[in-house]
Amino acid sequence: DAGVTQSPTHLIKTRGQHVTLRCSPISGHKSVSWYQQVLGQGPQFIFQYYEKEERGRGNFPDRFSARQFPNYSSELNVNALLLGDSALYLCASSNRLAGGKLETQYFGPGTRLLVL
Amino acid sequence: KNQVEQSPQSLIILEGKNCTLQCNYTVSPFSNLRWYKQDTGRGPVSLTIMTFSENTKSNGRYTATLDADTKQSSLHITASQLSDSASYICVVSANAGNNRKLIWGLGTSLAVNP
Numbered sequence: 511d512a513g514v515t516q517s518p519t520h521l522i523k524t525r526g527q528h529v530t531l532r533c534s535p536i537s538g539h540k541s542v543s544w545y546q547q548v549l550g551q552g553p554q555f556i557f558q559y560y561e562k563e564e565r566g567r568g569n570f571p572d573r574f575s576a577r578q579f580p581n582y583s584s585e586l587n588v589n590a591l592l593l594g595d596s597a598l599y600l601c602a603s604s605n606r607l608a609g610g611k612l613e614t615q616y617f618g619p620g621t622r623l624l625v626l
Numbered sequence: 627k628n629q630v631e632q633s634p635q636s637l638i639i640l641e642g643k644n645c646t647l648q649c650n651y652t653v654s655p656f657s658n659l660r661w662y663k664q665d666t667g668r669g670p671v672s673l674t675i676m677t678f679s680e681n682t683k684s685n686g687r688y689t690a691t692l693d694a695d696t697k698q699s700s701l702h703i704t705a706s707q708l709s710d711s712a713s714y715i716c717v718v719s720a721n722a723g724n725n726r727k728l729i730w731g732l733g734t735s736l737a738v739n740p
Contacts, residue, residue, distance in 0.1 A: 543728075545730075551732055551733075552733045553730050554730065555727075555728055555730065566727060600670075614672045615672065616672075617670050617671070619668060619669055620667075620669055
């Protein structure tokens with residue numbers, strides 16, 4: 511079975527542009543979470559979606575938005591890119607709402623975004 | 627404020643040696659604590675998950691402990707191998723009504739040298 515997949519693997523954008531990152535969870539998983547990981551730091555939580563509803567939001571500006579589709583795949587959108595948005599963007603899937611007892615998140619390989 | 631602090635920030639050990647990584651947290655209401663291993667350029671991989679009532683949990687050469695009273699956890703790596711070189715991240719889950727919040731530590735970067 512395929513694990514969590516993300517696309518694209520790498521992306522280069524310029525300041526002010528918009529970007530869309532995509533994530534396909536493990537088959538049967540209904541929860542998708544997005545994280546931003548700046549080099550040398552741990553992942554920072556951005557969003558969690560479960561059954562197509564937003565169930566958690568981290569401390570990120572409104573330039574960041576996401577949605578989950580009926581097939582449970584998800585998109586993360588970032589508008590008006592800043593240099594500081596350069597990071598590894600990780601997607602994680604879980605069968606139920608992530609963070610619950612014994613609920614494991616499975617991470618994808620990430621999308622590395624560079625903003626010039 | 628919900629926080630997870632890890633120490634040391636980085637660690638270098640020789641192959642075959644043991645090491646212990648620390649995690650202190652101030653998260654409420656506590657649900658569970660997880661340790662992840664993250665290889666460079668890859669997504670984190672879950673090592674252990676412990677709930678309030680669990681004091682210790684093992685996964686091969688990795689053993690995690692939890693003291694819910696002092697809000698401390700440790701990850702002990704036995705007989706280290708070169709492949710253990712990675713970042714180890716402590717994550718604490720808090721209940722927030724119908725939602726849950728995962729608070730991530732900054733990680734400990736471990737280098738195992740031959």
